[in-house]
Amino acid sequence: MTRKAFVIGHPIAHSRSPLIHGTWLAEHAIDGSYEAIDVAPADLPGFFERLRAGEFVGGNVTIPHKEAVFALCDTVDPLARSIGAVNTLVAEAGRVHGTNTDYLGFLGNLDQGAPGWSDAGGPAIVLGAGGAARAILVALQSRGIPVILLNRTRQTAERLAAGLGGDIEVAALDRFNALAPQARLLVNTSSVGMHGTRFADFDLGLLPSDALVTDLVYVPLQTPLLADAAARGLRIVDGLGMLLHQAVPGFAAWFGITPAVTPQLRARIEATLDH
Secondary structure: OOEEEEEEEOOOOOOOHHHHHHHHHHHOOOOEEEEEEEOOHHHHHHHHHHHHOOOOOEEEEOOOOOOHHHHHOOEEOHHHHHHOOOOEEEEEOOEEEEEOOHHHHHHHHHHHHOOOHHHOOOOEEEEOOOHHHHHHHHHHHHOOOOEEEEEOOHHHHHHHHHHHOOOEEEEEHHHHHHHHHHOOEEEEOOOEEEEOOOOOOOOHHHOOOOOEEEEOOOOOOOOHHHHHHHHOOOEEEOOHHHHHHHOHHHHHHHHOOOOOOOHHHHHHHHOOOOO
16 A cells, blocks of 8 residues: 655745655655645644544644644654654554654754764854744754853844753853853754855854854855854854755655655755755
C-alpha cells in the first residue's frame, strides 16, 4: 500500500518540501508519495479527520498552521510544547502526534557545515524574537550554550526569554556592537536579509576572528549578513541546510528509512532558489 505524506500550509505552492521528500522516495525506491496541500485555517479540523482516518501516514506543517495544530493533535511532545510550534505530524492508529524538528534542522546544519562549532564556548548572539527564534533558543540550550537575545522590541524578547527560562540575556538590537566581541556564534532568526535588507550599523569586524555566523534566511542563499561576515574572513553557514536537515526525522517516521542530506540533494534544491 502506498504510504502518503504531505506538507500543509496556506499558501503552499512555494514549498520545496515535495522536492526534498520526492528525491528521497526515489532514491530509496519507496512506494510512497509526498504532496503539497493548500489547507485554509477553517479547513484544518476537517483535514485532521482525514489524517485520523488513515489517508496519510503524516506530514509537515508550515505557515500559518504551526501553532493552530496544537489543539488538534492527540499528543504533542514536550519539546514542541516548549518551542510553541508543531512542524511534523505522525498519524498512527487513528491518533495524531505532533513534534517540532526545526531545532534538529538547525543543529544538523551547523554540525555538518561547521563541525565542532558548539565546543567553542562563549555565548551566542541571536537576532530576532519571533516564531523562528524559539526553536533556535531551545537548540542552543540543548548544547549548553548561553544566549544574548537581541530584538528591536525589547519587551518581546523579554517575554520569550522568560517563557523558556535558562541562560538568556536580553538586550536591544542597537547593543550589537558593544556585545559582539564576546560572541562565538551569531544567528539571524529574523526576516532581515530577504529582498536585500540588512542590519544597519552592525560592525561584524568586532566579532572574534573564529566566530561563526549563520542565517535562517535562505533566499537569497548568501544574505547581506553572510556576505559581510565572509568578507571579514569569518566562517559562515547558510540557512538552506536547516530546511534539509529538519526534513529527516519526519521522513524516517513516515517511511521507515533515515535519509541522508547529500551534496546532490542540496544542489537540486539550490537550483530552485531563483524561481
